[in-house]
Amino acid sequence: MSSDYEYSDDDIDYSDEDDEMMDTQEDGSASSDDDMDMDAFNEDFKVPSKAMRKTYEIEYDTLTQTAVEKAMAADIEHISGIFGVDASVASLLLRYLSWNKERLIEKYMDNASAVSISAGISPPSRSSVSSSAAPIRSHSSSTGGRSSGGLRRPTRQTPGKSRSPTPASVYPDAPSAAPKPEPFVCPICFDDSQTSFLSLSCDHQFCAGCWGAYLTSKIREEGEHSIRCMAEGCAIVAPDPFVRSALADDIPTWERFQELVVRHFVASNPSLKYCPYPSCTHTVSCPVAAHKSALTTIVPIVSCGASGTHKFCFGCPIEADHRPVICSVAKMWLKKCRDDSETANWIKSNTKECSQCQSTIEKNGGCNHMTCKKCKHEFCWVCMGPWSEHGTAWYSCNRYDEKTGVDARDAQSKSRASLERYLHYYNRWANHEQSAKLSIELYSKTEKKMEEMQVTSDLTWIEVQFMKKAVDEVEKCRTTLKWTYAMAYYLEKGNEKELFEDNQRDLERAVEDLSELLESQIDTEIISTLRQKVTDKTVYVQKRNEIMLEDTAKGFLDGRWSWNVSVEGFD
Amino acid sequence: MASISSRRLRKELTEITTQGCPVGIKLLNADNFETWLFSIEVLGETLYQGEVFKLMFRFDSQYPISSPAVQFVVDNEFQAPIHPHVYSNGHICASILGNEWSPVLSVSAVCVTLQSMLASCKVKERPQGNDQYVRYAPDNPKKTRFHYDGKHHRV
Ligand SMILES: [Zn+2]
Ligand SMILES: [Zn+2]
Ligand SMILES: [Zn+2]
Numbered sequence A: 001m002s003s004d005y006e007y008s009d010d011d012i013d014y015s016d017e018d019d020e021m022m023d024t025q026e027d028g029s030a031s032s033d034d035d036m037d038m039d040a041f042n043e044d045f046k047v048p049s050k051a052m053r054k055t056y057e058i059e060y061d062t063l064t065q066t067a068v069e070k071a072m073a074a075d076i077e078h079i080s081g082i083f084g085v086d087a088s089v090a091s092l093l094l095r096y097l098s099w100n101k102e103r104l105i106e107k108y109m110d111n112a113s114a115v116s117i118s119a120g121i122s123p124p125s126r127s128s129v130s131s132s133a134a135p136i137r138s139h140s141s142s143t144g145g146r147s148s149g150g151l152r153r154p155t156r157q158t159p160g161k162s163r164s165p166t167p168a169s170v171y172p173d174a175p176s177a178a179p180k181p182e183p184f185v186c187p188i189c190f191d192d193s194q195t196s197f198l199s200l201s202c203d204h205q206f207c208a209g210c211w212g213a214y215l216t217s218k219i220r221e222e223g224e225h226s227i228r229c230m231a232e233g234c235a236i237v238a239p240d241p242f243v244r245s246a247l248a249d250d251i252p253t254w255e256r257f258q259e260l261v262v263r264h265f266v267a268s269n270p271s272l273k274y275c276p277y278p279s280c281t282h283t284v285s286c287p288v289a290a291h292k293s294a295l296t297t298i299v300p301i302v303s304c305g306a307s308g309t310h311k312f313c314f315g316c317p318i319e320a321d322h323r324p325v326i327c328s329v330a331k332m333w334l335k336k337c338r339d340d341s342e343t344a345n346w347i348k349s350n351t352k353e354c355s356q357c358q359s360t361i362e363k364n365g366g367c368n369h370m371t372c373k374k375c376k377h378e379f380c381w382v383c384m385g386p387w388s389e390h391g392t393a394w395y396s397c398n399r400y401d402e403k404t405g406v407d408a409r410d411a412q413s414k415s416r417a418s419l420e421r422y423l424h425y426y427n428r429w430a431n432h433e434q435s436a437k438l439s440i441e442l443y444s445k446t447e448k449k450m451e452e453m454q455v456t457s458d459l460t461w462i463e464v465q466f467m468k469k470a471v472d473e474v475e476k477c478r479t480t481l482k483w484t485y486a487m488a489y490y491l492e493k494g495n496e497k498e499l500f501e502d503n504q505r506d507l508e509r510a511v512e513d514l515s516e517l518l519e520s521q522i523d524t525e526i527i528s529t530l531r532q533k534v535t536d537k538t539v540y541v542q543k544r545n546e547i548m549l550e551d552t553a554k555g556f557l558d559g560r561w562s563w564n565v566s567v568e569g570f571d
Numbered sequence B: 001m002a003s004i005s006s007r008r009l010r011k012e013l014t015e016i017t018t019q020g021c022p023v024g025i026k027l028l029n030a031d032n033f034e035t036w037l038f039s040i041e042v043l044g045e046t047l048y049q050g051e052v053f054k055l056m057f058r059f060d061s062q063y064p065i066s067s068p069a070v071q072f073v074v075d076n077e078f079q080a081p082i083h084p085h086v087y088s089n090g091h092i093c094a095s096i097l098g099n100e101w102s103p104v105l106s107v108s109a110v111c112v113t114l115q116s117m118l119a120s121c122k123v124k125e126r127p128q129g130n131d132q133y134v135r136y137a138p139d140n141p142k143k144t145r146f147h148y149d150g151k152h153h154r155v
């Protein structure tokens, strides 16, 4: 965090005096809350002390693949020690019971051999084989009352009066069918040039080439972490040392296999989640969000640690920051947007007409303050109202005026009112999303400005970073604003919602203000003035964002929010 | 090119032509190592007495490590058998063609298994959700992830 953006003691002049003190803090991200001016907050917003985590930030750890492997190895070693079995056996047992140590210990103590058979470690005893009850895969039993073995086994005969001869041709090389001792030929490839054969504890022999091809296919195509023997109906699982040696020098496939095992370990543990970003191997550990019930009070947004952009939600599949709104409401909103996308599509369009002269206006920046090129009419892109009203306190672009009964009497105007209401929120939601995207464009413009500044002033590269910081902050706040509209759509009318919308309005106004400054012409400004202005506004925006996130997060903890629909976990 | 697939299929074809198919199964066409066609009927007292079906096997280069794509042919001449595990487009929901496939199994073995699947049928009916499945089904049944452990898909 650049020191320019820490909150200073004075709310109006953001001084840089205590930079050094800030920078020495252990946790840079949680610094300087105590510097906020209390007057700017509403009463129930208590400023946390330096050491305290912000309410909207949750506790979590990031783990590299190596760290996860270590945790996994510790579990394996633990089980291996208790049961007195090889690590590879312990690993198969754990995989079989989805890494649930407690359940494994309980079941194993109860009946070790049954667990070993089910986990594919030891073959079933003779008697259970001859009964052909197929204890492993019960779903393979047929509906017709015949034994399951009969369906899978080609050597069984078709029922009925005319009995067919046993189709011995199926296994011409099976020992029983061979009249004289012949050299062993692999029953899969029938390649008699093969000399190397491998088998698992079940003694089903196949050539090394077939094993390699089979394991590769199971790992690469099917992503399996527990691979069964190739023999028909055999449930023995290949232990890791076998997989390793059968893959010979195919190291990439072996590594992929290890990754699959790790992924299974992570997926089985509710307090771990793999980073969803492509080809990232980091894992996040977040025990506070491990239980679904926690998701009514916290929004567990985490970052994997490999890259700052790898932000995702621990509690739901949204691969982005959706604070301040909780997972179930975010999900509900996204579904509504998907379902109503056609109705609302026109809103997203990049062009609108000037409300005064009707000429077409295209939006190409992130700022909502539009000026018609033709008639110079200044208006708000979102509500199309005059911009002059947006600066004054009585105007609220963010708040939807719930119309009372009168014109909502018949069904038709009721459904129109509900569509209008939805469009109000959707419009603002979509606009912030789009504006956040346009900020990428804005950033390249900003970069150019910074280059210009470096040339025309004696500022160093570091000193012109305030522009980049400002753009980043705008994007972050637009993400917050976007989700506040999703939340406001479902918030029950009342005082709490009004407070929420006050915070929303203040943040929105601050963001639009900064946005506008960033898009203004640079040459008329003296650099140091611009720098001061942008820095001040960035600090203010950051502060408004903090308030928005913090107050909403506290509201969830305090159970302050109520909804106009039924929401999972709220009653 | 002596891939596992072609060597294995040549071996299977030799056996079929020298020793014959299992009873009730006839080889119709095996001109290449990509697609083989068989006719199949269920002998004895079954619900399919007198009916003849046509089976198509499609092999990829991974055979027999990966299973063949097997389905009943539906055309002007043939229909798919009415069976709780056979969709009207000929796709078959059978675990041995999916997660219980073993590279040790052969074309003959699959034919015999399907024969006994038909033979053991008690009620002639289509699988649940047949129309829905057929409408969206991929051309190759291997692309479908069947759930064999469901009540209605136990083969
Ligand atoms: Zn082989
Ligand atoms: Zn085996
Ligand atoms: Zn990542």
Ligand SMILES: [Zn+2]
Residues within 6 Å of the ligand: A300, A313, A314, A315, A316, A317, A318, A322, A326, A327, A330
């Ligand atoms: Zn979420």
Ligand SMILES: [Zn+2]
Residues within 6 Å of the ligand: A354, A355, A356, A357, A358, A359, A372, A373, A374, A375, A376, A377
């Ligand atoms: Zn105009």
Ligand SMILES: [Zn+2]
Residues within 6 Å of the ligand: A380, A381, A382, A383, A384, A385, A390, A397
């Ligand atoms: Zn407006």
